[in-house]
Amino acid sequence: MNGFSSAKTRPRAGRNLMAILVVAAVYAASLAVGRGEDAPPAKASKPAAKKKLTGAELYAINCNRCHPERYATEWNSSQWKSLMLHMRVRANLPAKQAKEIIKYLQEDAGN
Amino acid sequence: MKIRSQICGVLAAGCAVGVVVPQRAAAVISDEQFNQLVNKVDRDDQRIDQLEKTHQQDVQIHVQDQQKIHELEQKLGETHTIATGAAQKAEAASQMQPVASIAAGPSAKHNFMMVGDAEVQFAKPEGQHSGFQLADFAPIFLYRGGDDVLFEAGFDFMLANNAPGSAGYTTTVNLSFATLDYLWNDYVTVVGGNMILPLGTYNERGAGWLNKIPDSPMARGILQGNGVGMQLRGAVPIGDSGQMFTYAVYGVNGPGSTQTNTIALQNTIDLTSGNVSYPNMHANPSGGGRLGWFYAWKPHTDLELGLSGQSGEWDNNGQLLWSAAVLDAALHITPYFEARGEYIHTWQETADLGTAHPRGWWVQAGYKLAGLNLDLPYLSNLELLGRFDTLNDGLGTKTERVTAGFVYYFSNTLLFEGDYEFVHSRGGPAAATPGLLLQLSYGF
Numbered sequence: 001m002n003g004f005s006s007a008k009t010r011p012r013a014g015r016n017l018m019a020i021l022v023v024a025a026v027y028a029a030s031l032a033v034g035r036g037e038d039a040p041p042a043k044a045s046k047p048a049a050k051k052k053l054t055g056a057e058l059y060a061i062n063c064n065r066c067h068p069e070r071y072a073t074e075w076n077s078s079q080w081k082s083l084m085l086h087m088r089v090r091a092n093l094p095a096k097q098a099k100e101i102i103k104y105l106q107e108d109a110g111n
Numbered sequence: 112m113k114i115r116s117q118i119c120g121v122l123a124a125g126c127a128v129g130v131v132v133p134q135r136a137a138a139v140i141s142d143e144q145f146n147q148l149v150n151k152v153d154r155d156d157q158r159i160d161q162l163e164k165t166h167q168q169d170v171q172i173h174v175q176d177q178q179k180i181h182e183l184e185q186k187l188g189e190t191h192t193i194a195t196g197a198a199q200k201a202e203a204a205s206q207m208q209p210v211a212s213i214a215a216g217p218s219a220k221h222n223f224m225m226v227g228d229a230e231v232q233f234a235k236p237e238g239q240h241s242g243f244q245l246a247d248f249a250p251i252f253l254y255r256g257g258d259d260v261l262f263e264a265g266f267d268f269m270l271a272n273n274a275p276g277s278a279g280y281t282t283t284v285n286l287s288f289a290t291l292d293y294l295w296n297d298y299v300t301v302v303g304g305n306m307i308l309p310l311g312t313y314n315e316r317g318a319g320w321l322n323k324i325p326d327s328p329m330a331r332g333i334l335q336g337n338g339v340g341m342q343l344r345g346a347v348p349i350g351d352s353g354q355m356f357t358y359a360v361y362g363v364n365g366p367g368s369t370q371t372n373t374i375a376l377q378n379t380i381d382l383t384s385g386n387v388s389y390p391n392m393h394a395n396p397s398g399g400g401r402l403g404w405f406y407a408w409k410p411h412t413d414l415e416l417g418l419s420g421q422s423g424e425w426d427n428n429g430q431l432l433w434s435a436a437v438l439d440a441a442l443h444i445t446p447y448f449e450a451r452g453e454y455i456h457t458w459q460e461t462a463d464l465g466t467a468h469p470r471g472w473w474v475q476a477g478y479k480l481a482g483l484n485l486d487l488p489y490l491s492n493l494e495l496l497g498r499f500d501t502l503n504d505g506l507g508t509k510t511e512r513v514t515a516g517f518v519y520y521f522s523n524t525l526l527f528e529g530d531y532e533f534v535h536s537r538g539g540p541a542a543a544t545p546g547l548l549l550q551l552s553y554g555f
Contacts, residue, residue, distance in 0.1 A: 051351070052351040053351060053352065053353055057353075057410055058353065060410035060411060061353045061407045061409075061410045061411075061413065062353075064410075064411060064443075064446065065413065065415070065441065065443065066316040066321060067320075067321050067554065068520070068523035068524065069523065070523065070524070071523070075224070077218070078218055078219065078222045079222060079224050081222065081255065081258075082222045082224055082253045082254075082255040082261065083224075083226070083253070085253075085255055085261040085292070085294070086226075086251075086253055086261060086263055088294070088300070089261065089263075089292045089294075089300055089302065089344070090315055090316075091315075091316070092344060092345065092346045092357035092358075092359070092403070093346060094297070094346040094347065094348040094355050095294075095296075095297035095298070095346075096297070096348060097348060097353070097355075
């Protein structure tokens, strides 16, 4: 992938940066937790355990785990069906959830 | 005379009274009764006016009804004409030879499409020249046959700049994976072909534009990335909350080697199961699998844990095992914070050195500045990243790397990534090189 081959070592700089990164990660997590209640509600934020989740909610839950969410208009209905097959296999999505998500996406799919 | 004059006087008086006294006084009607009569006459006049208005409205409605009836009669006539024409055409058509018609049915069951990603990378390793290291085009072809069958194949066309001091560049074309997927039922999917192995989650979910940091954790290099075989996988939802268990179990041509068993470094093993320099000369395939648990509190706030492993013979004689175990975790808190990582441990039996334990782990966290609501559009498109990864080769060399980076989101699929890597090693040459990496990535 790249031509990196040398073995330059910078123990102090690396460890100091690591410590900074750990602190930054903890701080970022606390920011995220703090903002969780103040942040504008996601398109599909509903209590998760109290009712059956909609396709929009399941889309927000599952798809953003690995990649930025895609717009429904990016593909047509048939293409979304192929993509959902691909993602159902690759991401191990339950069948019922995959069906709800595809229904949601096909509602606004492109032509 | 007197009588006559009296009579005349009475008559004159009578006339006078008749002139002076009003006529009504002559009738026996009181003022109150007279006023009542006047009021009654007024009310009757008002009623008559209302009746006249109502009548006029009725007349208008009647006229409108007549017009509608007339229009309906005209339409009826037109319909009759059309029906007559259609009957004539149908009769004429029935006398013609039948021809094939284009029926408007349901949409096609088969579909072919292409997705994938493309990257261009710039690097400045410490102590070396800078340059554009590589350009990569990685299409994934999807062919869907109906509702339950999918064939997918991922290629990797890469132009890599050769190492400093070397001439030119090298272009490679690899088949990253090619599988036939069959959705057997809601809980079991059968996968066969050249598979990306579910050892951890990094490989399966790690396309170039998804990694966020351009290069992979070092410890991923001690795992077999893909292999030819068969796999069963699926998910079992728990309730309707989004919680689920996932599983994958597979048999695959494991790592192999043509080397004698007296040399046993991971570098002598073909962990890609595709390098012709190290064909699979072992006696039997390997077996492996992954179990995962996913829980979502709400969209964008979830936790996933997984445990995976693989074991099989790697030597020519089929006597030495190569095994691996991976513990993976991923955490999201709101759309803005993400942390994930893996612990990887492998066991490599050797004929001369006993069992070696190449191992390592990595953890990566990112925070999207959009969560700060800074009202600064360019800054809000940034995600800050940090990663720590380590690798112990099992033979005395340990390498640690700290990476600080960022992702700038031009859009949801066009990303500019940059990071600087600090490397520290003990006991031997480091497994990575410090320096600057920049990458433009596009997912399509």
